[in-house]
Amino acid sequence: MDNKRNxxxxxxxxxxxxxxxxxxxxxxxxxxxxxxxxxxxxAEVVKAAFASNVWPRLMEHTxxxxxxxxxxxxGGTAAGFVLAALLHLxxxxxxxxxxxxxxSQNVPIVILGPIMTMLFGYGLLPKALLVxxxxxxxxxxxxxxxxxxxxxxxxxYMRMIGSGKWTLFWRxxxxxxxxxxxxxxxxxxxxxVLSATFAEMLSxxxxxxxxxxxSTRGYMPERAFASAILIIMISLAxxxxxxxxxxxxxxxxxxxxxxxxxxxx
Amino acid sequence: xxxxxxxSKSFSDARGTKDVLRQLxxxxxxxxxxxxxxPSGSGKTTLFGVIGGLQxxxxxxxxxxxxxxxxxxxxxxxxxxxxxxxxxRTVAGNIELSxxxxxxxxxxxxxxALAWLERIGLAEYAGAYPHVLSGGMQQxxxxxxxxxxxxxxxxxxxxxxxxxxxxxxxxxxxxLSIWEQNRRSVLLVTHSIEEALYLSDRIIVLSASPAVILDxxxxxxxxxxxxxxxxxxxxxxxxxxxxxxxxxxxxxxGRNGS
Ligand SMILES: Nc1ncnc2c1ncn2[C@@H]1O[C@H](COP(=O)(O)OP(=O)(O)O)[C@@H](O)[C@H]1O
Ligand SMILES: [Mg+2]
Numbered sequence: 001m002d003n004k005r006n007x008x009x010x011x012x013x014x015x016x017x018x019x020x021x022x023x024x025x026x027x028x029x030x031x032x033x034x035x036x037x038x039x040x041x042x043a044e045v046v047k048a049a050f051a052s053n054v055w056p057r058l059m060e061h062t063x064x065x066x067x068x069x070x071x072x073x074x075g076g077t078a079a080g081f082v083l084a085a086l087l088h089l090x091x092x093x094x095x096x097x098x099x100x101x102x103x104s105q106n107v108p109i110v111i112l113g114p115i116m117t118m119l120f121g122y123g124l125l126p127k128a129l130l131v132x133x134x135x136x137x138x139x140x141x142x143x144x145x146x147x148x149x150x151x152x153x154x155x156x157y158m159r160m161i162g163s164g165k166w167t168l169f170w171r172x173x174x175x176x177x178x179x180x181x182x183x184x185x186x187x188x189x190x191x192x193v194l195s196a197t198f199a200e201m202l203s204x205x206x207x208x209x210x211x212x213x214x215s216t217r218g219y220m221p222e223r224a225f226a227s228a229i230l231i232i233m234i235s236l237a238x239x240x241x242x243x244x245x246x247x248x249x250x251x252x253x254x255x256x257x258x259x260x261x262x263x264x265x
Numbered sequence: 266x267x268x269x270x271x272x273s274k275s276f277s278d279a280r281g282t283k284d285v286l287r288q289l290x291x292x293x294x295x296x297x298x299x300x301x302x303x304p305s306g307s308g309k310t311t312l313f314g315v316i317g318g319l320q321x322x323x324x325x326x327x328x329x330x331x332x333x334x335x336x337x338x339x340x341x342x343x344x345x346x347x348x349x350x351x352x353x354r355t356v357a358g359n360i361e362l363s364x365x366x367x368x369x370x371x372x373x374x375x376x377x378a379l380a381w382l383e384r385i386g387l388a389e390y391a392g393a394y395p396h397v398l399s400g401g402m403q404q405x406x407x408x409x410x411x412x413x414x415x416x417x418x419x420x421x422x423x424x425x426x427x428x429x430x431x432x433x434x435x436x437x438x439x440x441l442s443i444w445e446q447n448r449r450s451v452l453l454v455t456h457s458i459e460e461a462l463y464l465s466d467r468i469i470v471l472s473a474s475p476a477v478i479l480d481x482x483x484x485x486x487x488x489x490x491x492x493x494x495x496x497x498x499x500x501x502x503x504x505x506x507x508x509x510x511x512x513x514x515x516x517x518x519g520r521n522g523s
Pocket of ligand 1: 277304308
């Protein structure tokens with residue numbers, strides 16, 4: 001009950017602001033401050049999206065984008081997780097690879113898109129590979145940081161009482177890296193939708209990215225806006241899903257306002 | 266039970282070599298409670314690191330229950346300076362994990378943890394995460410965790426250093442009452458002279474950098490010990506004897522420093 005009211009009090013202010021912004025947009029078009037053939041009004045966008053010749057196609061493309069995002073996100077984050085764990089357990093290998101990993105952060109990975117398309121054609125493979133690559137780095141680096149950042153006195157305690165490398169990893173390092181892992185996953189979530197739509201734009205047959213490109217080429221701004229809104233919604237949904245999982249997994253954190261409250265001694 | 270023979274430990278870095286422990290030898294008997302008193306930075310935690318096998322001594326040997334354990338972990342139950350409870354495990358879960366790492370069967374670990382939490386009045390916190398406990402309660406759990414561990418030697422590193430004076434005395438009394446019912450070999454590090462006198466059978470006084478043994482005192486008070494002991498004349502006398510050692514050590518350190 002208390003929690004629900006708390007959530008509501010955090011949700012309504014930004015919702016109100018968003019509502020006002022949409023209303024302004026609608027008003028700007030309705031009162032002809034901007035030409036409606038340049039920027040369609042929200043009502044027009046919704047109407048166009050639900051038109052019987054558009055909606056089924058829009059949903060088909062949404063499905064394709066969702067699929068690509070899911071494959072890329074799952075594959076990339078799994079690879080990032082596994083590599084981070086391996087590098088952590090093999091410090092020698094880590095010394096060689098970690099600096100390169102950090103350097104590669106400066107490579108805008110989307111530039112690999114056209115190269116992937118050149119090498120692997122227009123199928124699902126090059127797109128999925130691109131999304132995986134994009135998701136891989138933030139997860140790997142956040143996870144490695146979390147594993148290394150494990151509290152030194154806890155590590156000493158666990159070693160002193162006889163924990164081996166595996167026990168240390170499963171019982172101490174992995175749980176204490178979870179927080180960082182989730183930060184990495186959230187970054188990967190928004191990158192994955194971004195890179196998936198970008199990949200679709202390169203070979204605009206399937207997916208919302210492709211549909212958007214075709215809509216702009218055919219000069220149908222309502223459809224372009226509709227696909228943009230759907231892409232944003234996918235991105236938000238994935239982020240929200242991860243935040244939910246995080247809350248379900250990390251239950252031991254002191255809640256806000258509870259942090260300093262102790263039971264009497 | 267525990268034998269530390271001629272242990273030295275030095276750390277080397279770019280600025281040179283620092284001797285922290287020099288030729289230290291000490292023993293702890295079966296069921297004996299021994300305290301080490303020394304100024305901050307004298308190398309007490311380092312000594313524990315060597316005894317517990319976290320660090321290889323530069324020279325010397327550690328034997329536990331007659332077995333050479335130099336540089337081997339897993340032979341001691343340990344209560345660190347900070348409570349060091351895993352924040353993602355419940356109170357009972359923390360105790361259970363430490364016991365299973367030390368080889369206790371899981372079900373027995375669980376039932377022992379619950380039974381003893383009940384006994385020390387923390388039953389209602391068995392399923393709580395450590396962050397809801399006060400500092401004193403966390404230290405109790407941390408002590409219980411070491412007490413229930415199957416290793417026969419317990420190392421307690423300034424267990425009450427972070428607590429306020431009143432809570433501290435309360436905890437000493439509590440620890441003593443539990444320990445007297447369940448005698449284990451204990452090596453305790455503290456910088457509080459009263460704490461050492463009140464709790465231990467024997468006290469080893471360490472000097473600072475490098476740590477050598479200045480004095481070794483057998484504490485004459487019978488057990489079970491009473492709170493009034495702190496006003497006993499012999500208590501006062503021993504207290505000033507240890508105090509003089511530490512003060513002289515500090516003066517010497519000051520002379521060497523200038
Ligand atoms: N890993 C290390 N490397 C270098 N010096 C260390 C290391 N560990 C401890 N020391 C030094 O050893 C000395 C004793 O430290 P410590 O054992 O923590 O003292 P105490 O526990 O008695 O306060 C300190 O001066 C510290 O600087
Ligand atoms: Mg210390």
